[in-house]
Amino acid sequence: MRSNAVCGCFAGCFVRLRRRILTVGMLSPLATGIYAGISAAAGAGLAAGGFAYASLWPGSRLFGRALTAPARPGELALTFDDGPNAVWTPRLLEILAERNVRGTFFLLGHRAAAQPKLVRRIATAGHTIGNHSWSHCNLSRASTARIREEMRRTSDELQQIVGAPVRFFRPPFGARRPVVFRMARELGLEPVLWNAMTSDWSTPSAEHIAERLAKRIDALNRRGRAANIVLHDGGHRDATANREPSVLAARLLLARYTASHRFVSVDAWR
Numbered sequence: 001m002r003s004n005a006v007c008g009c010f011a012g013c014f015v016r017l018r019r020r021i022l023t024v025g026m027l028s029p030l031a032t033g034i035y036a037g038i039s040a041a042a043g044a045g046l047a048a049g050g051f052a053y054a055s056l057w058p059g060s061r062l063f064g065r066a067l068t069a070p071a072r073p074g075e076l077a078l079t080f081d082d083g084p085n086a087v088w089t090p091r092l093l094e095i096l097a098e099r100n101v102r103g104t105f106f107l108l109g110h111r112a113a114a115q116p117k118l119v120r121r122i123a124t125a126g127h128t129i130g131n132h133s134w135s136h137c138n139l140s141r142a143s144t145a146r147i148r149e150e151m152r153r154t155s156d157e158l159q160q161i162v163g164a165p166v167r168f169f170r171p172p173f174g175a176r177r178p179v180v181f182r183m184a185r186e187l188g189l190e191p192v193l194w195n196a197m198t199s200d201w202s203t204p205s206a207e208h209i210a211e212r213l214a215k216r217i218d219a220l221n222r223r224g225r226a227a228n229i230v231l232h233d234g235g236h237r238d239a240t241a242n243r244e245p246s247v248l249a250a251r252l253l254l255a256r257y258t259a260s261h262r263f264v265s266v267d268a269w270r
């Protein structure tokens with residue numbers, strides 16, 4: 001992956017960023033929408049583009065450091081956001097168990113509270129459980145009190161369910177400002193972003209999702225990087241979201257890379 005170091009001017013960042021969005025599709029739905037708006041207001045939007053880069057681009061360190069992926073080519077972390085999902089999380093657990101692979105699940109607090117047995121099942125299978133906020137709100141725009149409450153309440157709920165502290169946090173949409181990561185660390189949470197994402201939440205074909213991610217994984221591998229892959233087993237707006245394409249894409253990636261790569265949970269990268 002090319003360096004994500006901060007550019008000397010926002011215009012340069014913005015152009016590079018738009019190119020990456022078009023080719024890689026690594027941004028969350030919120031970020032994609034914001035960039036569409038910025039693009040429409042090109043010229044006047046350079047400062048906004050710089051802010052958006054810092055607050056939404058997963059590789060940006062302007063608003064604090066986060067765990068993405070180390071220089072370990074051949075290692076892959078499958079991470080799953082927005083669950084638990086009553087139908088698709090269990091299916092995903094079966095698929096991971098077939099390959100004896102451990103993944104990382106960034107859970108929403110309010111969904112976890114409604115399905116404690118499923119959360120325990122994830123933990124008992126050896127997967128890493130992470131905090132993905134209580135309600136999936138945009139923390140880059142939330143008050144400090146709200147940010148703390150979203151994180152603390154979720155960590156408390158998950159710890160109560162699984163009997164162990166939660167150590168990782170992924171901000172919804174990847175959206176943050178400096179206080180978000182600072183507060184996460186105060187609560188004992190390591191911020192985690194990603195470097196391989198496609199729009200699995202809106203793509204009906206598992207093959208297309210897996211193919212796009214494989215291109216990204218292979219590119220990262222060539223650059224000497226591990227891949228921190230995001231898929232969604234839940235939907236933050238819909239508790240019953242159909243995540244069959246995402247879950248089947250995970251199965252395709254497992255089939256494709258099990259022999260040549262090592263699947264890890266983000267625990268391995270601390």
Ligand SMILES: [Zn+2]
Nearest residue numbers: 081082172173
């Ligand atoms: Zn999410």
